[in-house]
């Protein structure tokens with residue numbers, strides 16, 4: 128054979144592809160390899176889609192198939208979590224399914240009975256200790272040293288005991304009464320109609336309030352509703368927890384707390400501040416200012432209790448609430464450092480404000496959006512919250528005021544108000560409870576005798592996704608619609624009605640259940656009643672109310688929409 132036979136022009140062309148052809152081939156090979164990998168991953172993960180027999184007559188938790196190895200469902204979960212979860216809820220009707228997030232198994236539970244039974248398991252079987260510690264250090268700045276962590280563990284039982292003041296009387300009654308007293312003093316100044324920012328109150332300044340004259344000649348205040356409501360509640364509820372001096376001395380504190388809340392997930396990643404990620408810087412700066420404000424309070428409290436002068440700005444420690452007073456005794460007994468105390472107090476201040484204030488914002492949005500509901504609620508609460516317009520004396524206009532405020536009756540005799548509160552907890556929040564499985568656990572899907580049972584394996588994570596249940600059409604008709612009277616149950620022909628949470632669990636459950644739930648209910652009813660008794664609100668320009676869009680947060684939703692409203696005094700208050 129001719130030795131040059133292979134050196135034809137065509138053969139030469141094939142042996143030496145150009146650089147761009149080589150690149151094309153590499154790309155094509157990579158794409159085909161990735162497709163093959165994705166298809167193989169989808170095929171293998173599909174094997175776990177159906178539940179298989181496991182130990183003690185139970186079945187494995189079905190896992191949603193995924194396409195990307197290692198990452199699993201992370202991309203879908205990051206881009207559109209609600210779509211993924213709602214679709215899975217409608218597919219896996221037994222009440223549980225699993226996700227693969229970065230090669231760790233996350234069991235997502237939405238059956239109310241399975242969730243309830245998991246939350247009530249012993250601490251040694253399922254707990255969230257490791258997460259609690261991580262959040263304390265990464266988000267709230269608790270010192271990470273071994274000695275500090277040991278003191279944290281030693282303090283936990285005592286800290287839990289202190290929560291009794293938030294959950295039951297006399298501590299709860301004292302805190303609620305303090306909140307009502309402060310609110311009654313300030314509610315007439317929700318907006319002051321002051322032209323100058325200097326004369327405005329702090330919640331008006333943070334909501335960019337401005338006085339304007341409408342086309343019909345009426346004077347109203349235009350303001351950003353979320354900031355106005357959230358900051359008014361912060362300024363009026365927190366004195367009952369941490370005393371009036373702290374709130375007065377730190378007018379910017381709550382703005383930092385909101386920035387921290389906005390960056391909560393970034394802080395929780397534990398990423399360092401030098402990374403070029405602006406939300407991390409912002410959250411860390413806000414955390415540092417908020418931390419220092421609480422630190423100054425802790426140092427002043429310590430001085431006062433030692434008989435030293437805490438300084439001019441700390442002269443009314445007697446109104447610090449019962450929870451923090453008892454915590455101070457605990458801190459001193461266990462020799463907690465000032466930084467440790469400040470981090471613990473900062474986490475409680477965040478818990479006190481992050482969800483409850485926003486819940487009232489959403490309640491008011493729904494209520495003012497529906498004039499019939501607004502009128503019904505005003506009529507229902509009128510006997511218990513006496514808003515009045517005093518007569519003008521010597522030609523000087525008197526501001527309206529709330530004369531009497533019966534908070535017990537708001538909970539026991541105002542079913543529509545209470546049902547509105549539960550309805551907002553159902554729809555306007557997306558709470559989850561979290562557990563790390565310390566042991567294998569077999570859970571029945573329902574309370575029925577022959578219910579399917581599922582095995583939650585040791586070392587996996589379990590999320591009780593209350594929000595998926597709260598919007599489950601199998602339990603709530605038109606689940607996306609806010610209906611004020613949805614939770615009022617009336618037996619046929621019965622005068623008495625009952626209003627309760629049913630299967631809704633916005634406060635979690637078991638040993639980590641929200642410790643502020645009793646106070647949260649009281650303040651939600653009190654603030655809503657105070658606002659609607661005294662003020663009218665309409666969207667800027669009039670017309671139909673436009674509901675702001677939900678933005679996921681740690682529990683109750685927030686929003687990025689700026690809801691500008693016109694606020695005016697109620698005209699129809701009884702004259703005295």
Ligand code: HEM
Nearest residue numbers: 478479482483486558560634635636639640641642643647
């Ligand atoms: C609408 C208002 C609120 C909602 C929806 C809410 C929701 C929650 C949820 C879901 C948890 C976690 C439960 C779990 O892991 O199972 C929690 C924990 C907690 N909440 Fe609330 N909360 C609210 C208001 C408050 C208030 C006003 C306070 C304080 C005054 C508070 C204090 C706490 C504390 C201290 C914890 C930690 C409990 C623990 O780990 O032992 N919360 N809350």
